[in-house]
Amino acid sequence: MSESSKSKSSLNLNPSPTLQCKDLHEYLKSRSAQFLETLYNYPTICLAVYRELPELARHFVIRLLFVEQPVPQAVVTSWVSQTFAKEQAKACEALSELSVWQEAPIPGGMPGWMLAQSFKKNLKVALLGGGRAWSMSSSLEPDGKARDVAFLDAYALERWECVLHYMVGSAQTEGISADAVRILLHAGLMTRDAEDGSAVITRAGFQFLLLSTAKQVWLFLQHYLHTAEKRSLSAAECLAFLYQLSFSTLGKDYSTEGMSNNMLVFLQHLREFGLVYQRKRKAGRFYPTRLALNIAQVRGVGAAPLAAPAQARGYIVVETNYRVYAYTQTNLQVALLGLFTELMYRFPNLVVGVLTRESVRQALRGGITAEQIIHYLEQHSHPQMLKSETGGIRTSSMLPPTVVDQIKLWETERNRFTYTEGVVYNQFLSQADFVVLRDYAKQQGVLTWQNERSRTMVVTRHGHDDVKKFWKRYSKSS
Amino acid sequence: MADDDAPSDSSLLVIIVDTNPNQRYITEDPKVLTNCLDAVIAFANSHLMQKARNELAVIGCHFHKSEYLYPTPGKPLDVRQIDGQYELFTLVEKTIKMRLVNLIKSQPPEEKPGESLLAGAVAMALCFIAKFRREATPGLRITARILIVTGSSDTAAQYINYMNVFFTAQKQQVLIDVCSLDKHLSLLQQGCDITGGLYLKVPSLEGLLQYLLWVFLPETSERTKLVLPGRGRVDYRAACFCHRELLTIGYVCSVCLSVFCKFSPICTTCHTVFKIGGPLPIKPKKKKMKV
Numbered sequence: 085m086s087e088s089s090k091s092k093s094s095l096n097l098n099p100s101p102t103l104q105c106k107d108l109h110e111y112l113k114s115r116s117a118q119f120l121e122t123l124y125n126y127p128t129i130c131l132a133v134y135r136e137l138p139e140l141a142r143h144f145v146i147r148l149l150f151v152e153q154p155v156p157q158a159v160v161t162s163w164v165s166q167t168f169a170k171e172q173a174k175a176c177e178a179l180s181e182l183s184v185w186q187e188a189p190i191p192g193g194m195p196g197w198m199l200a201q202s203f204k205k206n207l208k209v210a211l212l213g214g215g216r217a218w219s220m221s222s223s224l225e226p227d228g229k230a231r232d233v234a235f236l237d238a239y240a241l242e243r244w245e246c247v248l249h250y251m252v253g254s255a256q257t258e259g260i261s262a263d264a265v266r267i268l269l270h271a272g273l274m275t276r277d278a279e280d281g282s283a284v285i286t287r288a289g290f291q292f293l294l295l296s297t298a299k300q301v302w303l304f305l306q307h308y309l310h311t312a313e314k315r316s317l318s319a320a321e322c323l324a325f326l327y328q329l330s331f332s333t334l335g336k337d338y339s340t341e342g343m344s345n346n347m348l349v350f351l352q353h354l355r356e357f358g359l360v361y362q363r364k365r366k367a368g369r370f371y372p373t374r375l376a377l378n379i380a381q382v383r384g385v386g387a388a389p390l391a392a393p394a395q396a397r398g399y400i401v402v403e404t405n406y407r408v409y410a411y412t413q414t415n416l417q418v419a420l421l422g423l424f425t426e427l428m429y430r431f432p433n434l435v436v437g438v439l440t441r442e443s444v445r446q447a448l449r450g451g452i453t454a455e456q457i458i459h460y461l462e463q464h465s466h467p468q469m470l471k472s473e474t475g476g477i478r479t480s481s482m483l484p485p486t487v488v489d490q491i492k493l494w495e496t497e498r499n500r501f502t503y504t505e506g507v508v509y510n511q512f513l514s515q516a517d518f519v520v521l522r523d524y525a526k527q528q529g530v531l532t533w534q535n536e537r538s539r540t541m542v543v544t545r546h547g548h549d550d551v552k553k554f555w556k557r558y559s560k561s562s
Numbered sequence: 563m564a565d566d567d568a569p570s571d572s573s574l575l576v577i578i579v580d581t582n583p584n585q586r587y588i589t590e591d592p593k594v595l596t597n598c599l600d601a602v603i604a605f606a607n608s609h610l611m612q613k614a615r616n617e618l619a620v621i622g623c624h625f626h627k628s629e630y631l632y633p634t635p636g637k638p639l640d641v642r643q644i645d646g647q648y649e650l651f652t653l654v655e656k657t658i659k660m661r662l663v664n665l666i667k668s669q670p671p672e673e674k675p676g677e678s679l680l681a682g683a684v685a686m687a688l689c690f691i692a693k694f695r696r697e698a699t700p701g702l703r704i705t706a707r708i709l710i711v712t713g714s715s716d717t718a719a720q721y722i723n724y725m726n727v728f729f730t731a732q733k734q735q736v737l738i739d740v741c742s743l744d745k746h747l748s749l750l751q752q753g754c755d756i757t758g759g760l761y762l763k764v765p766s767l768e769g770l771l772q773y774l775l776w777v778f779l780p781e782t783s784e785r786t787k788l789v790l791p792g793r794g795r796v797d798y799r800a801a802c803f804c805h806r807e808l809l810t811i812g813y814v815c816s817v818c819l820s821v822f823c824k825f826s827p828i829c830t831t832c833h834t835v836f837k838i839g840g841p842l843p844i845k846p847k848k849k850k851m852k853v
Contacts, residue, residue, distance in 0.1 A: 209647065211648075213644075213652065332649065
């Protein structure tokens, strides 16, 4: 028989990698407990982490906030009704994962929960006051050339679009700094062209473009923080500063006084991406823009658009006959639309396309998910779409339900295969040998597939060693 | 009340604080008001802390008028960060305290404090909610609720006004929560029951903030998952329109459903004249005919 003739079938498990966008919770989860400990020294981070927690977890935190001694776990359990025990377990897990609370024994031997000291202290500071002011000191005399909100919005949008335009390589903008290019390359959103070394967009890059602006900024900053450590910037300090920005007030100026040199460098980077506005490099004051404020809201981006600046109003109308009308002039938006629609006509201010099975499948092949397409259409839908009724059908989306369903169906029809890695065993000499090995594999729970007639079986990858050993023992003894 | 199970994008909370100086706990020790107010402000800020898009309004309710304490009409105060507190929270705290001082100062000096105008304040809150909903971005899911924090005693003088605002709130899918600091309030409890809100009489004023955070902070969708104090039995007695007394049995106008404790030939609300039939005619006994 032929254990020797096993052939490895190593399939690519994930044929079209989809861009991962972690939220703050997942990002923090992936970091060490020590890193979290330093983070919780900043009231802003505590505030942001609190907002990212599941609902029930927030309830637990707020009830424990003013309790000084550990609280029995059984008591915490009794706060939630029995029918929602699963959600409660999830909430407890989230709190432990982020080390917001720790297990603490209670005199009497019962296990108890206690909020992490620094987290508790700093959340209280953020909520009720006290402690030191955040590092952006605000003792400034009024700015002679104060900027209003509309100006800041326009500025932020222009800077951010600059990055996006650079990615699609449209010629209508000036370039961006080497640092920004390095981040794009690091994130895998762009790659060096093999021939002339110029940066070109990747598939992941196109998926990035389909995200909402808030998510784009957050993803970009995540990669920035990854590379930050190499440039002797502390990620914790940067993150704390980012959240300070996100909890500042739009249209107000803040002083750069008292900021460390590293933070001033960071500020200049943020200025380049449009997260803050500064008139001059040495101006001594800066204005946070809406981009910075939205970092804290990555998670809440549902059907409803953020209070978007007037220029970024939706421009897409989708009809039940799968036609897509986009009132736009920029090449970027047309190129994005072209990813998943078949473009039909182009007018000076209007592009008409149609969603077809072929065009959507092509996008899906490129690793774009149906969810991303639907979300993009929703996010940029024309104000008129928001007003229109969906013919009495209640949906969470303002798009025609038929279109949404069909796009999802087109996606699921591609997902008829599930891939698992495994090892094939075949050419057994006797039926008995086959049956013994098959039953053993089945017992171990590592059998993926078997066929008695052709005496073939497939064992999962991690079960292979075990089965091989068993087979050696078995063939020796017999 | 709302039929959605999904948590909303934004939740609007309107807090009505009763600042009437003739509440018992204030007349006993005026300093307690400051403590209670601090608790309410901390609670208001915790509401804003829940989600970035949560909204807040605070209405002060006095015996001569009700007024918005937060947000201020017109330009907001120019508040800069002083300590580690989130700037928005500082703004809320400063605004409420400043406006409350103005409200208390504006009370007419010679008048004896009367009853708090709670029903009017609720009506103001409903107006605020309606306006907020109208101006919100389309597609945004908003839930709204009202929290009344009061130590006044129960009177039936505003019975009709109360009932009007309760049913309006029910129609607008606005929850009314009541936190009573002193006595049991049967009328407001009815309002909670009608609109699906929670009623709690705080056993001690020291732990006010904890009670507020425990019972009133969770959103509607969250409340079903938590173990919260039971609704209990609700006293549904109506007040008569003539003497404002709570009744178990009374007379009801057949046209406008006004309630009276004594019979009157003309309805004072809709001026219907009732025909009095006099005592029911007694049927003459039929004489048994002997055959």
